[in-house]
Amino acid sequence: MPFFKALLPGTAGTFVLSLILGSQHTRAGWLNVERLTVESFSFHWSWPLFIILTGLAWLIFWLLE
Numbered sequence: 513m514p515f516f517k518a519l520l521p522g523t524a525g526t527f528v529l530s531l532i533l534g535s536q537h538t539r540a541g542w543l544n545v546e547r548l549t550v551e552s553f554s555f556h557w558s559w560p561l562f563i564i565l566t567g568l569a570w571l572i573f574w575l576l577e
Contacts, residue, residue, distance in 0.1 A: 522566030525565035529565075530556040
């Protein structure tokens with residue numbers, strides 16, 4: 513259950529940080545911030561950052577149980 517709780521803060525944090533880094537036209541090194549387009553909506557996204565933030569949130573929720 514902590515993993516499913518961690519998906520929301522991991523997604524929100526990734527969206528916000530990728531938006532900030534992507535608006536500065538940086539790829540952020542190994543974070544590999546890229547511009548994605550889904551349907552007609554485009555946004556900045558980073559899969560490595562998503563995995564890191566979701567894992568960190570998962571650990572925090574797991575420790576709080």
